[in-house]
Amino acid sequence: MTRPMRSVLFGLLLVCATLAHGTQAPKYIFLFIGDGMGFNHVEASQIYAEKVGTDTGERSLLFPTFPVMTQVCTRSASHLITCSSAAATALATGEKTTNYVIGMDAKKQHGLKSLARQLKGKGYKIGIITSASIDHATPGGFYASQPDRSMYYEIGVDAANSGFDFFGGAGLLQPRSKRNASAPCLYDLFHQKGYTMYRGMDAYNRSHVKDKVLLFPTDTVSGSLKYALDRSEKDLGLPDLTKACLDNFAETAKKGFFMMVEGGKIDWAAHAHDAATVVTETVDFDQCIRLAYEFYKKHPDETLILVTADHETGGLGLGNSDTNLNIELLKYQQCSQEALTNAMRKMKTAKAVPSWGEMKSFLKKKLGFWEQITITPHEELELLICYEQSFLKKKSKDIVSLYAKDEPLAVAAVALLDKKASIGWTTKSHTGAPVPLYVVGKQAHLYSGRRDNTDMANILRQLFNLKQWEE
Numbered sequence: 001m002t003r004p005m006r007s008v009l010f011g012l013l014l015v016c017a018t019l020a021h022g023t024q025a026p027k028y029i030f031l032f033i034g035d036g037m038g039f040n041h042v043e044a045s046q047i048y049a050e051k052v053g054t055d056t057g058e059r060s061l062l063f064p065t066f067p068v069m070t071q072v073c074t075r076s077a078s079h080l081i082t083c084s085s086a087a088a089t090a091l092a093t094g095e096k097t098t099n100y101v102i103g104m105d106a107k108k109q110h111g112l113k114s115l116a117r118q119l120k121g122k123g124y125k126i127g128i129i130t131s132a133s134i135d136h137a138t139p140g141g142f143y144a145s146q147p148d149r150s151m152y153y154e155i156g157v158d159a160a161n162s163g164f165d166f167f168g169g170a171g172l173l174q175p176r177s178k179r180n181a182s183a184p185c186l187y188d189l190f191h192q193k194g195y196t197m198y199r200g201m202d203a204y205n206r207s208h209v210k211d212k213v214l215l216f217p218t219d220t221v222s223g224s225l226k227y228a229l230d231r232s233e234k235d236l237g238l239p240d241l242t243k244a245c246l247d248n249f250a251e252t253a254k255k256g257f258f259m260m261v262e263g264g265k266i267d268w269a270a271h272a273h274d275a276a277t278v279v280t281e282t283v284d285f286d287q288c289i290r291l292a293y294e295f296y297k298k299h300p301d302e303t304l305i306l307v308t309a310d311h312e313t314g315g316l317g318l319g320n321s322d323t324n325l326n327i328e329l330l331k332y333q334q335c336s337q338e339a340l341t342n343a344m345r346k347m348k349t350a351k352a353v354p355s356w357g358e359m360k361s362f363l364k365k366k367l368g369f370w371e372q373i374t375i376t377p378h379e380e381l382e383l384l385i386c387y388e389q390s391f392l393k394k395k396s397k398d399i400v401s402l403y404a405k406d407e408p409l410a411v412a413a414v415a416l417l418d419k420k421a422s423i424g425w426t427t428k429s430h431t432g433a434p435v436p437l438y439v440v441g442k443q444a445h446l447y448s449g450r451r452d453n454t455d456m457a458n459i460l461r462q463l464f465n466l467k468q469w470e471e
């Protein structure tokens with residue numbers, strides 16, 4: 001082939017590639033990550049929605065109805081069972097890494113560039129939304145490169161340097177460096193980088209600045225948003241954050257946007273074996289996806305919605321004795337195990353420790369025991385022994401799980417309700433089970449078939465003609 005012919009052919013290929021980019025890649029991308037959300041977490045929540053209904057009156061979850069549904073392998077580079085940071089790295093950058101590493105290769109030698117950072121370079125608006133703190137493993141995977149997920153200050157520095165447009169979550173875990181006393185406070189650093197921080201929806205809604213936003217709750221110390229089950233009207237929820245970011249981008253994102261929304265506390269509740277809270281967190285996560293779906297309906301030819309998980313947590317099983325599955329009993333649990341623990345701790349430190357009769361009334365009110373749910377004499381005896389050990393003899397120790405230290409009687413009561421609801425658990429940690437993937441919108445069909453977690457980023461990269469290492 002002559003040189004002029006070669007250059008003509010090259011030019012044609014370039015035009016094709018440009019056209020392909022214009023027509024193939026979605027302009028609006030949503031990646032929803034239900035942390036710890038396995039197939040059974042979704043099915044339990046679906047049954048709950050069918051039998052009990054959601055707070056907003058739906059009788060089904062939305063995302064399990066998406067046209068493409070498959071399973072995703074979650075293994076990390078180092079373990080068959082991943083942690084959230086290795087999983088987030090795989091989902092965000094398309095490369096697997098070692099457990100506890102975030103945004104670096106498996107040998108911790110070089111940083112990995114996430115698809116979100118590449119799209120930022122192409123003029124896309126980037127939003128990172130979570131019910132955990134924004135420096136936690138899952139959100140961190142999209143902007144940070146650090147050898148250990150517990151380096152919260154350094155991860156926060158990476159967030160401030162990312163240039164991403166919207167961070168919504170439960171603040172920062174470590175605003176000051178533990179290693180270097182002269183290092184700047186992260187809030188000052190974010191400010192220097194042009195970010196404006198809002199605490200609560202009222203403050204955000206009053207403002208006119210919609211560029212480089214940090215949106216956090218008014219409560220500064222919690223480290224995560226309240227569970228949906230414990231949330232009141234005034235508390236910031238994951239749907240509020242999702243809506244705020246989406247409304248912002250619908251107005252400001254001219255070239256397109258990429259939004260990652262993490263239902264972070266599905267995992268926390270599963271680590272604590274609190275099934276009612278798992279289910280209500282998943283229903284809340286579905287509410288966020290409904291917001292994206294409304295947007296998709298207005299822009300069906302340009303929008304892609306991916307809903308998946310980073311791993312399964314708890315080994316949640318559906319069925320524990322016979323063929324009955326009594327998920328609807330979970331509706332009697334009025335608050336999370338964490339809130340039960342807090343209430344019981346208050347009772348324990350009160351001047352007059354509650355009698356067993358008073359404790360029974362409390363359990364009736366909070367879990368429906370004895371009234372809506374039959375408690376056998378043997379089950380009552382077990383609860384009574386637990387109460388005596390904890391409240392009268394003060395001998396029992398807190399029950400520790402990854403994100404909670406719970407009162408033993410609260411744990412015993414929730415475990416009894418879970419048993420009656422036919423829920424089983426195999427571990428307080430993550431499992432190696434594959435997780436579900438639900439997809440709707442532009443190029444959704446490309447995700448069909450068994451998938452690896454690295455495919456989330458890499459399939460999109462191909463559509464954008466981006467290489468893994470491209471700046």
Ligand SMILES: [Zn+2]
Pocket residue numbers: 036084267268271313402430
């Ligand atoms: Zn976890």
